Amino acid sequence: MDDYIERIRSGSLKLYALEKELDAREAVRVRRAFIEEETGANLDTIGSFSMDIDQAVRKNIENMIGAVQVPVGVAGPLAVKGEYARPSCYLPLATTEGALVASVNRGCALITRAGGADVRVLRDGMTRAPVFAARDIVHAREIVTWVEEHMTEIREAAESTTSHGKLFEIVPYVAGTNVFLRMEFDTKDAMGMNMVTIAGAKVGDLIERETGARLVALSGNMCTDKKPAAINLIRGRGRTVVAGVKLSDDLIADLLKTDAETLALVNYRKNMVGSALAGSLGFNAHAANVIAAIFIACGQDAAHVVEGSTCMTTVEKVDGGAYVAVTLPSLPVGTVGGGTGLATQRECLDLLGVHGGGTPPGTNARALAEIVAAGVLAGELSLLGALAAQHLARAHQQLGRG
Structure with missing residues (x-):
């Protein structure tokens, strides 16, 4: 363990790279020991848990040092x-x-x-709302019109990325040269944020290519995800x-x-x-x-x-x-x-x-x-x-x- 900690301290090994050289449990143990030495904190209780570390570090967390227990x-x-x-x-x-x-x-x-x-x-329905930049307000209207007239094509592009998600609505919002497209998906038993993000990227590429709009951000905050919003x-x-x-x-x-x-x-x-x-x-x-x-x-x-x-x-x-x-x-x-x-x-x-x-x-x-x-x-x-x-x-x- 000491060799790994020294390499981390020297900068030749990054904390996030431990799993490339060690199995998941040992990587978590080394990382926790390094943090204890750096901070002076005792993390014994955080290091005691029953979850499957391999699954956690593969799907749920980065730089894992342990787990916090909640009654x-x-x-x-x-x-x-x-x-x-x-x-x-x-x-x-x-x-x-x-x-x-x-x-x-x-x-x-x-x-x-x-x-x-x-x-x-x-x-x-789970939502994702990318924001596009138009050249002017006339172009903004043209983008919305194209979307309204090509829903079948857009739906096919979105649903090509998932075997479960179904796109059933796009509601456009225009503010000056900003075009927001609030897409809504049936995500079945998944909460669906990853699903709609991947599908939204495919739709964004299609709209950019066909309308000349510039995709500025895949999430334009009209979704609205994890923020208080009247639209929700x-x-x-x-x-x-x-x-x-x-x-x-x-x-x-x-x-x-x-x-x-x-x-x-x-x-x-x-x-x-x-x-x-x-x-x-x-x-x-x-x-x-x-x-x-x-x-x-x-x-x-x-x-x-x-x-x-x-x-x-x-x-x-x-x-x-x-x-x-x-x-x-x-x-x-x-x-x-x-x-x-x-x-x-x-x-x-x-x-x-x-x-x-x-x-x-x-x-x-x-x-x-x-x-x-x-x-x-x-x-x-x-x-x-x-x-x-x-x-x-x-x-x-x-x-x-x-």
Whole structure:
């Protein structure tokens, strides 16, 4: 090991090149030892893990030195009345935030006692939006016209790069000499970012060649990927999914210790008025909490919590109780690819019955979207109830999370 560390220190061997000379496990060990010597930090715990190192360094990470462990809890059972997910499941939640699992668990109990959450996937499409430079605004219009008139050709080019992805829409946006083409794909059970990026590059080459436009960037930020954006809230990105449940007055009083009118009032003044006043793109209590915990547990791209947090929670007082719903317009999830192949993440997906490709393709990813939406609904119900009953601070104090 000392020889390798000395070579790294001298610059004759790069940290990222260790796997070219050593097997993956030894490369990780040498790299970690070098970092310990350089920083004075003790990284023994980071170096203790169970995942398949060969797979991780091949598909998921560079310059690996170990793994960070995040506690995983379960909430449930949660009754889900969707079109793809199992009728009942336990939610794996990876988090270091005390009280979160307990809160979601209470929401799951409420939903299950109410007969389950109705869940539907409304739309399914991952986006990539390259930006092209036109010579002038006349040329910009010509580019858009060419795209509109050659969709069959464009679709063939895009789909030649993938056996699963299907291009079903291109929406053009022009700003001066900038032409943005927001392409939307059905990516089946994959979250699909790699798929649409590769397909987008093929389309970009075709449009450059045929129109004289200059492809400036394969992603022009109209996608919009991993950034707060109104376009995702309005048009959707990934899976657009809704979940709702009818709660009786008795259930609200028994489990939430409040009433339908107060629940609706808290949601209106907090989630609607408060979010609007803050200029928020999400109108919810803490949807990102649940999404992040499921994403980390299930090998999803954690940065896509940004899109997922553009959730709207609605509470309507109805005869005999309240109807509570969450709408998640932009939920990028997948059950194949990315981090879903790592052993611990695969086990969490197996727990939900959604790991791998579905039959027919796309059904497992949609099932996962349904489960996430139902979990978000559970989290919203519990937190809104705690706020309505003035129990939030007390709950955190009782669980020692002050």
